Amino acid sequence: MDTRWAIFGTGGISAKFVSGLRHAKGAKPQLVVSRSAESGRRFAQAFGIPEVAEGYDSVTAASPFDVAYIATPPSEHARHAIACIEAGKAVLIEKPFASSVAEARRIADAARAQGVFCMEAMWTRFNPAARRLRDLIRDGAIGEVRQAHGAFCFTNKPDAANTSFDPQRGGGALAQLGVYPISLLHWLFGAPEGVEAFGRIGDTGVEEDAAISLRFAGGAVATVNTSLRALGDNGLRIGGTHGSIAFEGPIFRPYGVRVQRMAPRRKGSDTGLGRKALLREQGLPQKLSQWHGLLTRSGKVDRQLFAGNGYHYQVEEVGRCLAAGLQESPEMTLADSIAVMETMDTVRERIGGQGK
Amino acid sequence: MDTRWAIFGTGGISAKFVSGLRHAKGAKPQLVVSRSAESGRRFAQAFGIPEVAEGYDSVTAASPFDVAYIATPPSEHARHAIACIEAGKAVLIEKPFASSVAEARRIADAARAQGVFCMEAMWTRFNPAARRLRDLIRDGAIGEVRQAHGAFCFTNKPDAANTSFDPQRGGGALAQLGVYPISLLHWLFGAPEGVEAFGRIGDTGVEEDAAISLRFAGGAVATVNTSLRALGDNGLRIGGTHGSIAFEGPIFRPYGVRVQRMAPRRKGSDTGLGRKALLREQGLPQKLSQWHGLLTRSGKVDRQLFAGNGYHYQVEEVGRCLAAGLQESPEMTLADSIAVMETMDTVRERIGGQGK
Known part of the structure; x- marks a missing residue:
């Protein structure tokens, strides 16, 4: 079964990411999560994504996705990523990983404590x-x-x-x-x-x-x-x-x-x-x-x-890591994200x- | 009458400089000054330069040139430039202007005291x-x-x-x-x-x-x-x-x-x-x-x-400054050389x- 992705945020970077996701093997966009239901629906329609959730706090362990792609403003990364992690979902967090070293450490600690996959979206x-x-x-x-x-x-x-x-x-x-x-x-x-x-x-x-x-x-x-x-x-x-x-x-x-x-x-x-x-x-x-x-x-x-635009390589990396049961990518570790x-x-x- | 140049040093940079000098209007290489008479003669022959002087201390006010191009090692710039300046000769000094700020200041002071033209050869x-x-x-x-x-x-x-x-x-x-x-x-x-x-x-x-x-x-x-x-x-x-x-x-x-x-x-x-x-x-x-x-x-x-190789532009600048009675080039002042x-x-x- 394909890895199901939830897209957090409907800005330009999310558009590029989903556009790239189409070229990834074994991945599909399943859900858009947006502050406003309207922009969520518009985004979902543009990219043919089946489901829309209104509000970032609406996500639970039962939500229909495996990995969250967090592309909200950097100041929100820690809050949204940790909410997903605590719901047991893997996360891919747009760069910068957080808006301070302290927040980056909190995200990494949460992922390690929950034992879920977490990676910065440094797709290059x-x-x-x-x-x-x-x-x-x-x-x-x-x-x-x-x-x-x-x-x-x-x-x-x-x-x-x-x-x-x-x-x-x-x-x-x-x-x-x-x-x-x-x-x-x-x-x-x-x-x-x-x-x-x-x-x-x-x-x-x-x-x-x-x-x-x-x-x-x-x-x-x-x-x-x-x-x-x-x-x-x-x-x-x-x-x-x-x-x-x-x-x-x-x-x-x-x-x-x-x-x-x-x-x-x-x-x-x-x-x-x-x-x-x-x-x-x-x-x-x-x-x-x-x-x-x-x-x-x-x-x-x-x-x-x-x-395509090249974003699919990081999506496939996430798929590989999940299949191998890894909690971090060896190419983009949490320690690296914190050091950056x-x-x-x-x-x-x-x-x-x-x-x- | 053409400005007569003396070339101090016979290394690679002197070869490039004299090669460029050929394209300058109103300038001609007249004298090669070298530590060894032999390398001086070889250099003079290669570029058709009429006269050769052995030893950097042989230069006097009566030596047959108007401007000295100093291309000896940077550690020697101050000594050779100041000797020329004291003999009343204009000088163009290969970069770096000197090997320390203190030496650069000594050269500038000497030129100002003697009222002769002095410039760093920052030809770019x-x-x-x-x-x-x-x-x-x-x-x-x-x-x-x-x-x-x-x-x-x-x-x-x-x-x-x-x-x-x-x-x-x-x-x-x-x-x-x-x-x-x-x-x-x-x-x-x-x-x-x-x-x-x-x-x-x-x-x-x-x-x-x-x-x-x-x-x-x-x-x-x-x-x-x-x-x-x-x-x-x-x-x-x-x-x-x-x-x-x-x-x-x-x-x-x-x-x-x-x-x-x-x-x-x-x-x-x-x-x-x-x-x-x-x-x-x-x-x-x-x-x-x-x-x-x-x-x-x-x-x-x-x-x-x-x-040509472009070195002639700085040679023509020296000619213009000498003709105008300037002691410094407005484009490459002594203060600039010291600041660098x-x-x-x-x-x-x-x-x-x-x-x-």
Whole structure:
């Protein structure tokens, strides 16, 4: 029998999620849970979902679903997730996992106490391009990892009525966007040993921008840019002693990786006085590289195209874990979710005093 | 009469510089000054330079040149530059300007006292793509600036015999590579108000990697990655409330800018339940964007191609300043060079305690 899903919340992210769910094997959306019956019915109709429940407190152990997908505002995650957990239901919680480390711990404790499955919906970790990137790094494709950069920035209109800009509902650039690169870096390299950041608090009281430096065990360092107000490169790139790997496509939906292998060079070897060196500086090779952007876009692309929007990978992961009787996904553990919240809290602390 | 140049040092950077000098109007290389007469002669022969002087102390007021280009190791910059300045010669000093803030101040004081022209050879500031980038930002092409990211990283073989890896001669990732993005950010936004960094000190005693966060007056924030051991994206990108501007080509030699304009969006507006939204998530538009990388490479390219390797722009700037009787270039002042050294010193202080 298919795993039956309940969708908590009828916003844009729920629409994307259910749209992705269609591509997942062994899963079907069964129930929409919404604050208002009307928006629940409209959502159910748009996606052909059989049942609608009005009010988040209406859920009981007898409700007709196996897993709840919690996509209410971050400030409500703990309340809605714990209610489901106590009803014995598995939960998949939209990122950020909660609006504070304390709430994240309460959710994790409840899931462990009840012995039910609980996972953060950091779906990028299950994307084939991300898996490929991690495998290539593990296989030594770029040598020893030294550097990383990730960004997730968009230009939005500040609006206090909007969850992203509302501190009461868990808004801010970090919770809405920065969590993607931060979580991917945690996944690849573990929790950082050092966290520093600069940022700006906007008029509605959330951090609208952040520039973050991180240091990981072993000495690799990384930077992260995130913004609710400006556009960024929105990529992920890892540099090692023998090359680099970068996502093809945006960090929130990569569809491949670009690998550039490069043997460490001896400084000065390419700056001789010979005819070849001069040609490279002044002649046709220099012109060609200008025209074609060869210097910045070289490397081999390994495309990992997928059908649909990619959200189905995390849905299938939940199905696999439930079938195996696991209470956590080994790829996205509760400890990881809490550690990511801790990193984000440290960033917010650093930014806190820096004013508007 | 053409401005006569003396070239101090015969390494790779001098070769590139003289190669670029050929494209400058009103300038000619007249003299090579080298520690060894032999390498001086070899260099002079390769580039058709008439005269050679052995030993850096052989330079006097009577030496047959107007401007000295100082490309000896950073640890020697102060000594060689001040000797020239005291002989009444103008100087162009390869970056980093000196190996400490104290030495940078001594050079600036000497130039001001003697009333001779002195400038750091941060040639990227005179590159047409960099000028275009700054003009577009000033003209409001991307709205209010919020975010920036710059990187300059390469995979080198650690080697204590190499200036880059030698702390005694002013090596390290910052001095050799990081100075490019840091200086460009100073040029665009002024000296940062806040500087934080993580990094790693290598076996030869220099910082091999750094991940830097910066905060500027007005609240814009930036990250910088630099490394002697790993490959990076090596670009420069500025994000604003109405779009972004990025270099086309590497940060050390950009040949254009890519402008992406974007009106701030209202969150949620693109995540509806309609047929169009679903198509974008699941259908052909999603597939096309995967195939063509449209999401990451959109925007309008403004190419600023140039003949030669681009070093001639700074040479012509020196000529213009000398003709106008200026002692500093308004685009690359001594105060700027000192401020950049201060930022780099702060980064090194932060990294200092972090170990290998």
